[in-house]
Amino acid sequence: MSLVGYLKEKTHVSWVITAICLGFLTGVAVVRWFPGIDKYSLWLLGFGIVLSLVSLISRWRLMVAVAVLGGLVLGIVRSSGLPAGIDRYGDLVGDEVIVQGTVADDPAMSKGSMTINLDQPILTLGKRRYDLGGRIWASIKGGQSTELLRYDRVKLSGTLDSGFGSYVATLPRARLVEVAHPAGADPMGRVREHFANGLRKVMNRENADLGMGILTGQKANLSERIKNAFMLASLTHVLVASGYNLTVLVRFARRLLAKRSRLVAVILSVTLVLLFTRLTGPSASMDRAVLVSIYSLLLWYVGRKSHPVTLLAIVATVTIMLDPSQLWGDVSWYLSFGSFAGVIVLAPLLHDLIKVKWSLVQILLETVSAQLVTWPIIAVVMGKVSLVGLVTNLLVLPMLPLAMLATFVAGLSTFLLPSAVAGIVALPANALLDWVKAVAGWGSTLPGAGLEYRPDLKMAGVYYLVMVAVILVLKRLTKHNFYGDNVIE
Numbered sequence: 001m002s003l004v005g006y007l008k009e010k011t012h013v014s015w016v017i018t019a020i021c022l023g024f025l026t027g028v029a030v031v032r033w034f035p036g037i038d039k040y041s042l043w044l045l046g047f048g049i050v051l052s053l054v055s056l057i058s059r060w061r062l063m064v065a066v067a068v069l070g071g072l073v074l075g076i077v078r079s080s081g082l083p084a085g086i087d088r089y090g091d092l093v094g095d096e097v098i099v100q101g102t103v104a105d106d107p108a109m110s111k112g113s114m115t116i117n118l119d120q121p122i123l124t125l126g127k128r129r130y131d132l133g134g135r136i137w138a139s140i141k142g143g144q145s146t147e148l149l150r151y152d153r154v155k156l157s158g159t160l161d162s163g164f165g166s167y168v169a170t171l172p173r174a175r176l177v178e179v180a181h182p183a184g185a186d187p188m189g190r191v192r193e194h195f196a197n198g199l200r201k202v203m204n205r206e207n208a209d210l211g212m213g214i215l216t217g218q219k220a221n222l223s224e225r226i227k228n229a230f231m232l233a234s235l236t237h238v239l240v241a242s243g244y245n246l247t248v249l250v251r252f253a254r255r256l257l258a259k260r261s262r263l264v265a266v267i268l269s270v271t272l273v274l275l276f277t278r279l280t281g282p283s284a285s286m287d288r289a290v291l292v293s294i295y296s297l298l299l300w301y302v303g304r305k306s307h308p309v310t311l312l313a314i315v316a317t318v319t320i321m322l323d324p325s326q327l328w329g330d331v332s333w334y335l336s337f338g339s340f341a342g343v344i345v346l347a348p349l350l351h352d353l354i355k356v357k358w359s360l361v362q363i364l365l366e367t368v369s370a371q372l373v374t375w376p377i378i379a380v381v382m383g384k385v386s387l388v389g390l391v392t393n394l395l396v397l398p399m400l401p402l403a404m405l406a407t408f409v410a411g412l413s414t415f416l417l418p419s420a421v422a423g424i425v426a427l428p429a430n431a432l433l434d435w436v437k438a439v440a441g442w443g444s445t446l447p448g449a450g451l452e453y454r455p456d457l458k459m460a461g462v463y464y465l466v467m468v469a470v471i472l473v474l475k476r477l478t479k480h481n482f483y484g485d486n487v488i489e
Helices: 003-008 013-033 041-058 063-078 082-092 187-202 205-216 224-232 243-257 262-280 284-302 308-322 324-328 331-354 359-382 389-416 419-425 427-444 457-478
Strands: 096-103 108-110 113-125 128-130 135-140 153-159 169-180
Touching (some): 013 308, 096 135, 096 169, 135 153, 187 205, 187 389, 205 224, 224 427, 243 262, 262 284, 331 457, 359 457, 389 419, 389 427
Antiparallel strands (some): 096 153, 108 113
């Protein structure tokens, strides 16, 4: 077959969509690092739409390149003007300002100070007010602790500093001036607090807080000792609400109702997913997990499959379309998608290569894959790597579903049973959480935990190019059919 004939062959529409998504992500990145490229946004918008439509209609292999270009243009248009808006904060760095905003997620305690993320920030400098958008990171001085919840409105004062990652600015060592608790702003947060208080009645405080971390990703009440041990043992992901939690919910709903009505099963699954998201609060990992769950449920409902690369591209594009700044430096966003890519792309190939169907082997391969994809990100940001994660994860992950279930049952029992009986019901949860803590503590003391190492960006880039080449080789060797995989099973 001639090259022209090959390029004129039809390709599946999913690959055209994938190409548009990858182009879109590239376009958003380009605007951040090459500001000014977006000055012709209106013309570019029309051009991008035309290119994308042409590629979707024709679906020639040649049109994949056109699809990338169309997505690139659309990405440039979406992020038009945003870098300039972020850079406006640069003129205020070093000034004493008043900042008002909404607490975006659960406050966290770190080294005696409370850290919060503020959405919808409004800065006041003298008689001037600035409404520049974005998100501001702030730390509140120790000794000013008060009960802050997500969606509270706060007023802070302090010296404005430069931003980092996706934060447009920071307010270190801020002073808390005013707090407002809007009525009914976070009803699920109140439910979560009542549940946590119930756990603290039937188990020690440390285990109760750890159980809440595993169930809902709430780490604010965990001690620095515990958080540091989990970090050194490469178990931090255990304390992050993510796709695993949602998978449990989706499996429950599907197996309960799938034989009666697929539609009802999908509706119940989506409802449980959205309620759980309200319970845990927004985060990059939860946003990704929610979109993956809903997308996979819809495909299951219509009887279709999706290639994992297409799934990753679509979900990543949706999250960046909603908040382009995540692509410019949100480490949690990169870690979430990196670990997910390892689990759904690399792990199945390694599993087919080894051809061992033991569940422990699958857990090990998924752990290895996630760590292989994410370790350069962690090393670049943290300047540390852990070589003990394979061992600690193998010891913890098989027990994690039981720990989650036992913790949920223990918390629920405090509302339904007398305290003495609830205390007995909580014994399995206590034992399992003690095991998780013991593994984390032991792993954090092993040689190879928390090694000092920080590669440069070029080295990280070469690493990922080699990884892509390895994945392509493994795909050819194993002939794995990704369309047969279901990420919510």
